[in-house]
Amino acid sequence: MTDVNAASDRGNRLLRALLRMPVDMTPVWLMRQAGRYLPEYRALRAAAGSFLAMCQTPELACEVTLQPVRRFSVDAAILFSDILTIPDAMGLGLSFVEGEGPRFQRPIRDRHDVAGLRAPDPTVGLHYVLDTVSRVRRELAGLCPLIGFSGSPWTLATYMVEGQASEDFRRIKGLLFTDPATLATLLAVLVEAVTSYLNAQIEAGAQAVMIFDTWGGSLAAHHFLRYSRDPMAAIISNLNRRRDGARVPVVVFTKGGGCWLQALVETGCDAVGIDWTTSLAAARAATRGEVALQGNLDPMALYAPPERLKAEVQAVLADFGEGQGHIFNLGHGVRPDVDPDQVGLCIDAVHAASVRSHP
């Protein structure tokens, strides 16, 4: 699917676009591009026994990270891991209940629980992630860059306090309203934890890092700024943004954060992830060209008939328009029952339709 020249392009396109430099065609990768929709993933998952075992075994996590890079002409690999590795390393006891998502055995409920938390040393409690990063970089051998990631402090705090995914965020918002000082302490520990985790990933070889702010969009605007945006800004200001002479770009993605794009630019990030409810043209105007934009196909478009899928891909490219700084992605992750051929078609359509727009 890729010849030597294309492979060489795959090595540069993403990082250049994240820094708003000209590229030969729009780079593309997809959130959850490594995952259950791939038969080779399901085979490995069955052999590994559990999702967590796959994350925690560098050989397996590396293999899963590489699967979509081999199958498709994506312009980046993204570390196969979970956003909840940090709270797990803090001793909360992470498990995954089939069909129900993550659950913590020892959730954080009050001031006392928070007082007992320490930011983990990533080289100890999260060494398996760093091993995976080094291994993936070695295996990729420059074919395409590797993106590392973490959850945002607010998102991690939400899971830690709710104990699992929540529909109404009642416990974490209860903490926000009844004991904001304890929430602030929790977020401060998480800022420290995420900062050292991402710096360790960069040190191990991650060439770009992304902060997933999955639940920032649950907050009222003024609370978002204080409890989600500001902690992300604190992290970004302490990241080591250069490695081996190259800048390590930082992407911030707040799902449902389309109203807060200017506030996200103020975190100091290089790029902002955009979900499908925000037009890329509107996002460009709101961010005044100060950052790159990553997005934003509706993940449900991967179920559309091929010709319609191609048209939707073209609509996303046209919405961004001419100029630098677009990384094509979905507005959310690939769903587990998507046909892999549709993913391939989407990726190839991005390249085919954008090759002329960067002459």
Next chain:
Amino acid sequence: MTDVNAASDRGNRLLRALLRMPVDMTPVWLMRQAGRYLPEYRALRAAAGSFLAMCQTPELACEVTLQPVRRFSVDAAILFSDILTIPDAMGLGLSFVEGEGPRFQRPIRDRHDVAGLRAPDPTVGLHYVLDTVSRVRRELAGLCPLIGFSGSPWTLATYMVEGQASEDFRRIKGLLFTDPATLATLLAVLVEAVTSYLNAQIEAGAQAVMIFDTWGGSLAAHHFLRYSRDPMAAIISNLNRRRDGARVPVVVFTKGGGCWLQALVETGCDAVGIDWTTSLAAARAATRGEVALQGNLDPMALYAPPERLKAEVQAVLADFGEGQGHIFNLGHGVRPDVDPDQVGLCIDAVHAASVRSHP
């Protein structure tokens, strides 16, 4: 809780604010102000046997509509009904499964199903709603205005095609991607149905009407304009906006639509509902003072300690700032286990904190 003068103010405040005219204090009502959190509601619900029986019996629906008006100093009553009365009248067979929400026995799946649909004559299939409206107006006797409502065409279509609430909107988006002509036909029938339904409510005495676009926020920006915004605009252009010499204001509320406020103004509405993720100050800027704004306290703030709840109310008022055209509301409905005293405290706090801001 209200003296004669205050009662008289309750008669005018909402409608004046919806038309951006000066008011003595910010009017307030809450989505789902009639509902399960009220013990008097639960008593009536137990006697009625089912939620649908309450909606469909004008005596009971009227009584439930009036309960929060009696208990609190809210500035409006909102018709107690369900957004799915229209598809039910179209023969889809609505039922409510305890703890799971609405379900249709005969969902719409394809071109053939859509071809069999006709917009119901509201004076026939929905006469119980119109009876409730007349009855409530009679009972209110000018104490405060009555708001009628409907679901938006996109929201109704979503429920009709999915058959129930959906997490991923896969069936309705499947229709959008595979057979947009059939989706357009379905939406056209619903535009006709909602238009005659709201006009009948106005004719029966509704003094303002609101279109709940609960699921518009699931759409990509360009699809939102075409499949949710445009049908709402088509309805609004055919509403009878005058009755008994007074203008009947129209409110549009797209949950998660904070990025699309200018597009919503273009529907021709008088006011836009704002959820808590959008700052009212930003919404005022985006809508350039062309409409009133209704919102936007995070519903979870009703669980906050009283002093904190008051502070959050004040933050909403301050975010809107000085000037006309604010109707206080939640960004979503009152939750079933909220303490009614907290609702009363919220409503009184709005009035107390805003009385000076409209001298």
